[in-house]
Amino acid sequence: MKQPLLMFILTLFSLLFWGWLTDVLWLAGLLGLLLCGAYIKRGQYNFEYNAFYQIGNLCGLIIAAVFVFYWLDDNASKAILPSIRLLPLALLPLLLLQYLYKQHLVPSSALLFFQRKHVIQPTWFDVSVLFIFVCLLSAGATVHQGWVYFTGISALLLAFILVQQHYKQTRYVLLLIAIFLLAEVMGMGIVYGMQDLQMRLQAKMNAWLLSYNDGHQGSTAIGEVGRLQLSDSVLFRVKSEKKRSEPMLLLEGTYQRYRGQTWFGGGWKDINIPYIHERWQLYEGELGTSHLTFYQSFDGDKHVLALPMNTLAIAKLDVKSLSIRQGQRVEIQGLPPFAAYDVFYQDVHKFMLRGEVQRSDLDIPKNEKEAVAKVVAMLDLHEIKNKYGVEKVIKVLHQYFLQQYTYTTWLQISQQSAQTPLSSFLLEDKQGHCEYFASATVLLLRALGIPTRYAVGFSMSEYDADKDLYLVRGRDAHAWAVAKVDDTWINIDNTPPNWFSIENAKQSQFQGLWDWFSDIRFQFKKWRYGDSEIDKQWWYILLSILFGYLTIRVLRRVKTKQHADAKTVEKEAQDWLKIEQALAMVGLGRRNGETVQQWLVRIEAGKWYQLARLHDIQHYAAAGLSDVMQEEYQAYIQDIKVFCAQYKDRG
DSSP states (O other), X not given: OOHHHHHHHXXXXXXXXXXXXXXXXXXXXXXXXXXHHXXXXXXXXXXXXXXXXXXXXXXXXXXXXXXXXXXXXXXXXXHHHHHHHTHHHHHHHHHHHHHHBTTSOEEGGGTOGGGGGGOSSOOXXXXXXXXXXXXXXXXXXXXXXXXXXXXXXXXXXHHHHHHHHTTOSHHHHHHHHHXXXXXXXXXXXXXXXXXXXXXXXXXXXXXXXXXXXXXXXXXXXXXXXXXXTTOOOEEEEXXXXXXXXXXXEEEEEEEOEEETTEEXXXXXXXXXXXXETTEEESSSSOOOSEEEEEEEXXXXXXXXXXXXXXXXXXXXXXXXXXXXXXXXXXXEESOOSEEEEEEEEOOOSEEOOSSOOOGGGGOOXXXXXXXXXXXXXXXXXXXXXXXXXXXXXXXXXXXXHHHHOEEXXXXXXXXXXXXXXXXXXXXXXXXXXXXXXXXXXXXXXXXXXXXXXXXXXXXXXXXXXXXXXXXXXXXXXXXXXXXXXXXXXXXXOOSOTTHHHHHHTTOOTTHHHHHHHHXXXXXXXXXXXXXXXXXXXXXXXXXXXXXXXXXXXXXXXXXXXXXXXXXXXXXXXXXXXXXXXXXXXXXXXXXXXXXXXXXXXXXXXXXXXXXXXXXXXHHHOSSOOOXXXXXXXXXXXXXXXXXXXXXXXXX
């Protein structure tokens, strides 16, 4: 059995092995049939050199299309691994061309896109070797890595070694096989051992961290919301039953203890939410009087949802689990790449918070007490509370912050004061971003004996009339206070209302372009994970037509030399003969047994040294001269004719 057939069989098995591990065995079978057809027709075509470039372009087009598909489906970082899994599909066209080509090789420049213009004499190689490696690499980029993968890759690599050895030096080959298998077994043991050790250490570290904190957004430092506000990216979209006349606050979580510019959560136990009647039922009872539809992409293993106050139930959210963690944070695990879920809630100004009022709801740090007491005394808040009640206190505080303080971006807060940043905000700077207004409000109300918590989330106000959707961006991140008044919790937002326009003014001049790209990704995901099978079929048809059109355009440029080869070779031979005859007539002829390079060096024709390389390509390279090199070759001929004429006249 000849080596080319052995290599073909090995290549075919590598392809099927890849399809098996990546769960696309049907696709691998179809590609295998194409390989068999190309192998049967092997060596029957003599393609032009440019044909390899066109097929190389097609390979690049395939992998680009795969990457863009997964990038639109999720994000760039998550698109890399799925793209690697489909690399054999992208490399297959070049392998088919190699089987059909009479030389059974392809130029390396077909894949080196950026070096094509600099290639004078191409390097030819067997792409089936690269294809086997790619199949094994892509098969390894799956979750099925284990004894099956290691055994399969060992067998295929050893078969490759045997094919290359031509059964020579059998003893050394068998020894090499034994060493290779031993290395594979030891390597597997090390890999699995390291994975087990990593999992154990990670579990212990998480347990240690959870003893002090909840491990996932159990605290938030002043500045975190401000940093998020630097982003103009659309984080999620919301469809509302009606257009709202004022911004809507979407809560991510509340915090109780303030220490060193950081807010920490409380000590409540997590509550696992049951999945009842195809929805996550956060509170028992009815669904609620209002509902919103959220369109959101997810990344990572966990995510905290930003939800309206008094959210009662969530439907159409396909996740592994949903729990309410300390601080009212609704956390989901087992995330889909994208979800369109319905949120049912009570649209009222008073809302519920789980957990009883705790001592930490009235806690004021020692280093902030002096500044807080000064503001309370200056506004006479105790007297106002005793005479007019808590609601009057809230109004007075709101007017005070609105008239005496200004909103600025988070980076502009002064850090030069000897006081704490929050005390400096209250007594000196009197300017800051929403986190300072919210923190100050919480501590001032606590000084009056009013249970209050620090809340973070988003302010939803930007409405896209064309899409009938609200857009929630990073710059919409917000912080405010929630206080318990008359046995119910209410929102208290003392940040000046012009904060959104100030943040909005910082947007990039290319914001419209980024939003356009963001909308394309959103529409793609909405279709990709939507429920309409008809829409999906139309999208697949349109995308297939587009890809087919581009593929046909590339393949139409693939041409064979066929009958033109004999004429071209004959003309090139005549041209070279004319060069030698012209130089011989002026006494600079080529001697017997003298190479072209030796000849040109002897007659000191350094400016024609490139001619020697073109001559080698013309006579020994499988593809011959390219169009560009052919033009250069003819220019040398004319140059030599002129030289010979001048040399003869001087003689």
